[in-house]
Amino acid sequence: MTSRDTSTRFGRRNFLKTVGALGGATALGVGGRALVDARDEFVEVNVGYAEESGLDAALSAADDVVREFDFDALTLRLPADVVGWLASRSDVRYVEGNGQLRLLDDESGEDRPAEQTLPGGVERVGAGRLHESGVTGRGASVAIVDTGIASGHPDLESNLGGGKAFAEREEEVVVDEDEDGTSITIRDGEDATGPAWQDTHGHGTHCAGIAAAADNGRGVVGVAPEATLSAVKIGTADGIDAADVAAGIEFVADEGMDVANLSIGEETPSQVIADACTYAHERGVLLVAAAGNADEGDDNSGIRYPAVFEEVVAVAATTGTGDMAEFSLTGPEVEVVAPGEDVYSTAPNEAYGESSGTSMASPHVTGAAALLLGEGYSNEEARRRLRESARDLGLDESEQGNGLVDVAAALDLD
Template identity: 45%
Template sequence: MAGASVATAAASGLAAAKPGDTVEVNVGFESERGRQKALSAADEVVRDFNSLDIVTIRAVKKSVSALESNPNVRYVEENGTMEALAETLPWGQDRVDSDVLHANGELGSGADVAIIDTGIDDDHPDLTDHLGKGKAFVSCDTSGGCRFGAKPADNTCNYAWTDDNNHGTHCAGIAAGDDNSEGVIGVGPDITLHAVKVLDKCGSGSYSDIAAGIEYVADQGWDVGSMSLGGDSGSSALKDAVQYATDNGVFLVAAAGNDGPCTDCVGYPAAYSEVMAVSSTASDDSLSDFSSQGPEVEIAAPGTDIYSSVANGGYDTYSGTSMACPHVAGAGGQLMADGYTNSDTRSQLKSTAEDIGLASNESGSGLLDAAAALGYDSSDDT
């Protein structure tokens, strides 16, 4: 709508918007009548989901407010944003005994793991051999800068889903870096990785973008969705997508968040009961000082000073629960390649986790033990 101001999550928000302001919202509807009401209220349809009963629209607040009282509408929410959770600058694979799996021929062949993130570097030597499909819900763009002085990755946008940030490529290498005598090796080096780009060059993506990415993973029938992203508050649209994916057999893993030290601060989507929330540990098995904790945490994995792939064929060391999450996603892929369901995978990872002396709200069932999850112990490396 020409001339209208736009209220966003980062600015004043839906509640503070004036009646004539244009706002972007997710509308969950009960019936086709509710969908049509939402569409008719829209100045612009941002997204009409394929399988979820949701549309994302831009409309003046006055029209949006009318939708909230419609009996055919389940909810109307601001289309807020979530952020990539990497913090600062890869001992981790050895600590969770991925090397034991590799020595016994357990490489993850047949598993499909989606990195729901900033994309994947499609030219990276550690990732190209087993790189599957890519899908972008935000476009690759390496021009310009970002807030707080951050810069996009030095990379070429060969595809819309190419990583223009580094974050997704780093997570991909942790989950499934290739065993090719260079760079890094991941938990399951023969896992097929899929790039689902829901975060932009600055590491930011809307609830709608992320929900659409999760829906896409479910519709593809892939095994694991790895989400090294999050925010302080949830979203009904995101919750719908998480439920849909879980009901369709996807094992969802998410970073607990980097708000530590704290006692009850796990972010979303990790805080949803359908998602396995992962906290972060340091090389001495202590809880990483940045790691969020809370009753939702189910397992811990290495996240401090993790060396992995980055965009433009490079490597770097990052820290964050973002780095812990793909360790668990890779191990989950290994199990699902062996025939485990998503719920069985979750139970197996928890039941075989190693007690490292941390409280349950810090590490859940303990530290990921990838070898034990697949029936090996640390001596089975020959």
């Protein structure tokens, strides 16, 4: 197993301490995330409490309660001048700004294929061989914690079991253009097209197709083509709030889903997301996350959160030929790799397209996990099998972790 550097983890009893009076200063949260500037009147924060008295104090200070969690945390709108007081209490575990995460891909066009294709990535992770023997993920539930899923897509609708939205939909989003240039839009409000978890961005739909597009004679085939998909919408084109991510992960656990894909990331850790990951892991959910993409001009070291967290399988990306993708972040926390360059999958408006990123590598592993979970393995056993059966690509361990996922070998592992 690839060793994990836990020095960046923050314990459940670590308290945020203010670094002086707030007058003219900026309070910092976990990992150095800015909480509030003295010029702000109100700030939205995530608060974790150690005792009921901490909860009572937080609620008494709040201007508004945005969200409450089952793991001793909540999201509040607080007056700026009480943040330092609340953060310094011994019955409060942490106070952190409700920061934003990013999607980890780069899209490159859409089309509508005439015939069904088995994408190269599905073959490379060994799923094609299992499909031929009847191992298709039937009985496994896959949560795509992302921008939603296109509800009417012909390659996804038969596998869609529903979903839930934690992020608000945009008022109007252009999702495609006809050949004549006519824009196709999805509008919100009472006459909104589709459910609240409808994907108006495309990222979640693309990830869903990689993990579990149906084998129905058209479009593409996913890694686990008979798994049940759930759209857990935690972001839009406007961004992704940490509290929405935590709420989505909590929902996955409470609904008893088997595996969750998290193709999102940020450099700064969020304790509320860490708490949610622990909560889900303890309830049997296998969490899989993208390692992250390097920004232009940066080196490739240091993967993103939540992939860093111990409860999460961190997935880096390779090319179609097994080389390390030049955009993929690396580090000692990487557990396995999967294809992430020019991956062909589903897109909104019944379309298909290519995207690149560790966002695309992660759902290959999520789908592979679904194949094992559908055969009755637990989250920990599925994770162990994927890790121990991975193929060595001859890359550095910080790049490939244990190697390229080979789910056929994982199923045959003694």
